[in-house]
Amino acid sequence: MPYSVKEIYYTLQGEGFHSGRAAVFCRFAGCNLWNGKEEDKKDAACWFCDTDFVGTDGANGGKFDTASSLAQKIASCWPAGLENIQPMIVFTGGEPLLQLDDSLIKECKQLGFYTAVETNGTITAPKTLDWITVSPKPGSELVQTEGSELKLVYPHDVPPESVTELAFEHFYLSPMTSDDPSATSANMLASARYCLRNPQWQLTMQAHKLWGIP
Numbered sequence: 001m002p003y004s005v006k007e008i009y010y011t012l013q014g015e016g017f018h019s020g021r022a023a024v025f026c027r028f029a030g031c032n033l034w035n036g037k038e039e040d041k042k043d044a045a046c047w048f049c050d051t052d053f054v055g056t057d058g059a060n061g062g063k064f065d066t067a068s069s070l071a072q073k074i075a076s077c078w079p080a081g082l083e084n085i086q087p088m089i090v091f092t093g094g095e096p097l098l099q100l101d102d103s104l105i106k107e108c109k110q111l112g113f114y115t116a117v118e119t120n121g122t123i124t125a126p127k128t129l130d131w132i133t134v135s136p137k138p139g140s141e142l143v144q145t146e147g148s149e150l151k152l153v154y155p156h157d158v159p160p161e162s163v164t165e166l167a168f169e170h171f172y173l174s175p176m177t178s179d180d181p182s183a184t185s186a187n188m189l190a191s192a193r194y195c196l197r198n199p200q201w202q203l204t205m206q207a208h209k210l211w212g213i214p
């Protein structure tokens, strides 16, 4: 089955433990929690989703017949001249685990990449990944109950109390942003207060939006 990729681009990771780290992002097309159609969004688990994961028409997007060809495309997006730094690949979506497999991870590792995934946790992640970020969504069954970091959009995603005991190394709250600045401010304050009361949780932001990069 060919891999369907919306876009591949070089940027800085904006959230969580690796915030600020340069990485190539590979956004797979498709998600199992929303079909990407605006008319169906209000009934989806992720009515707040602001990601365009439909189709293969983004930068460096397309259909890739083999893991090797996709890994080569990913490697071509890491800037030349940075061979002294280990490159990082973040597989995202949509839901990347609909397509990401051991073959692609292996190809990327052979090219020297540190491999990470950002998943909604409804599909088991390959154990060969270096970093697993899970963001559980309300109304969906969580099957990936261990990993590197658990990140919740607050206060939209599942309640933090319901996942605190899971086997993750790091726990992050990311305030839900909105077109309404006062709603965004209220979510940031609520998130900060939650972390102050529950220091197991750390505050993170979608900092790339503040930085003005994709």
Ligand code: SF4
Binding pocket: 031, 032, 033, 034, 045, 046, 049, 050, 051, 053, 093, 094, 095, 120, 137
């Ligand atoms: S799981 Fe992520 S990409 Fe899929 S609909 Fe929800 S927020 Fe959007």
